[in-house]
Amino acid sequence: MSQFSKNIPRLYLVKISKWFNMVMPILVPFYKDNGMGMHEIFVLKAIYSVAIVAMEIPSGWMADVWGRKKTLILGSILGSAGFLIYSFSYGFWAFVIAEIILGIGHSFVSGADSAMLYDSLKADKRTDRYIREEGKITSVGNFSEAIAGVISGLLVYFSLRAPFYFQFAVASMAIPAALTMIEPKVHAKIQALSVKKLAINIRNTFVRDQNLRISILLSAVTGTATLTFAWLVQPFFEAIGLPLEMFGILWTALNLTVGVSSVFSYKVAQFLGRRWSILMVILVLSAGYVLSGTVISYWGLAFLFIFYLVRGIATPIFKNYINQYTESEVRATMLSVRNFVIRITFAGIGPLLGWITDNISLNKAFLLAGILYLTASLIIVFPWFKKGRTD
Numbered sequence: 001m002s003q004f005s006k007n008i009p010r011l012y013l014v015k016i017s018k019w020f021n022m023v024m025p026i027l028v029p030f031y032k033d034n035g036m037g038m039h040e041i042f043v044l045k046a047i048y049s050v051a052i053v054a055m056e057i058p059s060g061w062m063a064d065v066w067g068r069k070k071t072l073i074l075g076s077i078l079g080s081a082g083f084l085i086y087s088f089s090y091g092f093w094a095f096v097i098a099e100i101i102l103g104i105g106h107s108f109v110s111g112a113d114s115a116m117l118y119d120s121l122k123a124d125k126r127t128d129r130y131i132r133e134e135g136k137i138t139s140v141g142n143f144s145e146a147i148a149g150v151i152s153g154l155l156v157y158f159s160l161r162a163p164f165y166f167q168f169a170v171a172s173m174a175i176p177a178a179l180t181m182i183e184p185k186v187h188a189k190i191q192a193l194s195v196k197k198l199a200i201n202i203r204n205t206f207v208r209d210q211n212l213r214i215s216i217l218l219s220a221v222t223g224t225a226t227l228t229f230a231w232l233v234q235p236f237f238e239a240i241g242l243p244l245e246m247f248g249i250l251w252t253a254l255n256l257t258v259g260v261s262s263v264f265s266y267k268v269a270q271f272l273g274r275r276w277s278i279l280m281v282i283l284v285l286s287a288g289y290v291l292s293g294t295v296i297s298y299w300g301l302a303f304l305f306i307f308y309l310v311r312g313i314a315t316p317i318f319k320n321y322i323n324q325y326t327e328s329e330v331r332a333t334m335l336s337v338r339n340f341v342i343r344i345t346f347a348g349i350g351p352l353l354g355w356i357t358d359n360i361s362l363n364k365a366f367l368l369a370g371i372l373y374l375t376a377s378l379i380i381v382f383p384w385f386k387k388g389r390t391d
Contacts, residue, residue: 042350224373
């Protein structure tokens with residue numbers, strides 16, 4: 001194993017520390033226990049997204065200029081600090097502070113981790129394995145979240161706050177993992193040293209390079225759809241009368257589904273090809289929204305699982321499109337542009353869906369989100385289908 005290949009198991013640890021999320025399965029009940037409704041919950045998560053947005057592209061730029069390793073270290077420290085603050089905080093505004101710190105920490109990890117993976121493989125001349133390795137890392141993350149769901153279900157017997165104490169310890173694991181990574185050499189790094197060059201790179205993405213623009217927007221709008229769906233899952237559980245102790249178990253099962261499908265995402269890409277992979281993801285995720293909103297009962301759980309199955313396939317495949325059309329010296333920046341679009345879109349649509357859930361119905365929130373995703377994704381990929389670029 002080369003020195004750069006050793007980065008991959010360390011990236012697993014970073015992913016585990018980030019995704020071994022014991023608080024996510026009980027967040028909605030936790031917030032409600034602190035006097036918050038779904039609208040306030042979505043507003044809080046919108047603030048988290050804005051915090052990510054504020055640093056997303058600058059953090060990607062820093063990863064390209066300052067180094068992936070250093071930004072991963074900083075992101076890991078901030079991620080740990082956010083959960084430490086959460087552990088001893090009460091009420092909306094205290095949670096806002098914790099969410100802002102967590103959001104900034106997230107921005108320093110997102111983009112830099114995928115860039116570190118791709119460039120480590122590139123240094124070993126193994127970029128053809130990117131989808132497979134990204135799929136494995138995504139799978140490790142989802143299996144971690146699945147196991148965390150079981151532990152969360154046990155910890156909640158003590159208190160709704162207990163998972164936060166343990167989460168701080170898990171988040172701290174990323175710090176030594178990031179510290180021991182080896183930075184791959186990135187050619188032409190000098191190009192990214194100025195803010196002007198950063199602006200030019202972003203302009204080129206959305207104006208001149210159609211393939212990269214479509215890749216980023218397709219991955220981003222799909223990422224927004226899966227993030228939004230995740231925040232509607234717990235209200236779905238409540239709507240069908242699922243016992244609180246079952247939240248963690250079902251959350252575990254859903255993330256196991258993502259974990260399994262992520263491992264085989266590269267096989268799906270090879271078997272279906274680009275055109276049919278894209279169509280399959282768009283249509284099934286859209287149908288998942290519509291059917292989950294239509295069948296709000298125990299039978300509707302089947303549609304949650306179908307959605308999560310395709311979610312696991314989509315992420316590695318769509319991220320790989322971005323990597324194929326970008327250069328190493330701006331890779332983290334371009335991946336951060338993707339995450340920027342996800343978070344700014346979620347910040348806009350999240351509070352609206354929360355208000356609809358509280359004041360109209362969960363059914364209408366699902367249906368609106370599904371229609372928006374279907375429309376946006378088809379518009380984005382239309383130039384590829386029109387010109388045959390997906391063949």
